[in-house]
Amino acid sequence: MKDQIGKSLTLEQLQVHVQDLGHWELNEDLSRQLGEFKKMPALYRLALNELENKIETLSTEWKMRDGYSPIEHIKRRIKEPKSILQKLERKGHAFSFENIERHIHDIAGMRIVCAFVKDIYRLADHFNAREDIRVLEIKDYIAHPKPNGYQSLHVIVAVPLILLEGTRWVKAEIQLRTLAMDFWASMEHILYYKFDQQLPPHVAEELKSAARAADELDKKMLRLRREILELSESAEQ
Numbered sequence: 001m002k003d004q005i006g007k008s009l010t011l012e013q014l015q016v017h018v019q020d021l022g023h024w025e026l027n028e029d030l031s032r033q034l035g036e037f038k039k040m041p042a043l044y045r046l047a048l049n050e051l052e053n054k055i056e057t058l059s060t061e062w063k064m065r066d067g068y069s070p071i072e073h074i075k076r077r078i079k080e081p082k083s084i085l086q087k088l089e090r091k092g093h094a095f096s097f098e099n100i101e102r103h104i105h106d107i108a109g110m111r112i113v114c115a116f117v118k119d120i121y122r123l124a125d126h127f128n129a130r131e132d133i134r135v136l137e138i139k140d141y142i143a144h145p146k147p148n149g150y151q152s153l154h155v156i157v158a159v160p161l162i163l164l165e166g167t168r169w170v171k172a173e174i175q176l177r178t179l180a181m182d183f184w185a186s187m188e189h190i191l192y193y194k195f196d197q198q199l200p201p202h203v204a205e206e207l208k209s210a211a212r213a214a215d216e217l218d219k220k221m222l223r224l225r226r227e228i229l230e231l232s233e234s235a236e237q
């Protein structure tokens with residue numbers, strides 16, 4: 001999830017995208033709405049800033065208390081306008097802000113990479129308990145990996161932005177993964193990128209077995225951590 005913040009299209013480029021999609025009629029109203037649409041990334045960028053601040057505070061606090069932070073690193077991105085338009089069309093909705101806000105949950109995207117699986121659930125529980133983060137939906141691809149082997153916890157949240165007009169809750173998709181899951185997903189994306197055919201069965205099976213290997217690695221690291229913790233506890237006694 002590369003940081004694409006700051007990437008802004010001209011109205012003409014947006015109109016070309018709409019014409020490419022060939023679904024919506026490019027009339028005066030749509031042009032006006034597209035003009036407004038250009039301002040949306042700013043709102044979602046602010047929402048990601050808010051979220052990142054909260055997570056940074058949490059990470060520092062966790063580190064002070066437990067000696068390590070469950071958060072290894074964070075990436076963020078804003079969905080490109082063209083992808084937003086394509087997704088809206090794919091889902092069969094007419095172009096409007098209401099439809100974008102209601103149906104597209106991942107305009108603002110954040111990926112949090114953790115050391116251990118249990119850290120992921122600790123973080124998700126923490127989000128659930130906070131009043132300044134609303135958890136709207138959770139998709140648990142760790143307990144239920146996708147058929148190709150993909151694992152991550154996807155949490156759709158809303159965060160409050162205090163604007164001149166008042167408080168506005170803005171949605172973001174947070175993907176939580178371990179380092180091993182992130183390695184697999186990044187590699188799968190690289191291997192699969194722009195490959196739009198069905199994978200031959202033996203390749204699909206190899207990919208799935210690589211996901212299982214990543215899962216094993218996570219479990220092994222957790223076992224090692226437990227053992228090392230026990231050793232250091234017994235050395236203290």
Ligand code: GTP
Pocket residue numbers: 087106139146148150154175184185186188189
């Ligand atoms: P889309 O957002 O349209 O993709 O569908 P959805 O809302 O059902 O989302 P889903 O929870 O399936 O996945 C959303 C995001 O998770 C994607 O944009 C990717 O970043 C990531 N993702 C999901 N499945 C895979 C996968 O099989 N491989 C990789 N590398 N990433 C995935």
Ligand code: MG
Pocket residue numbers: 105106173
């Ligand atoms: Mg999604």
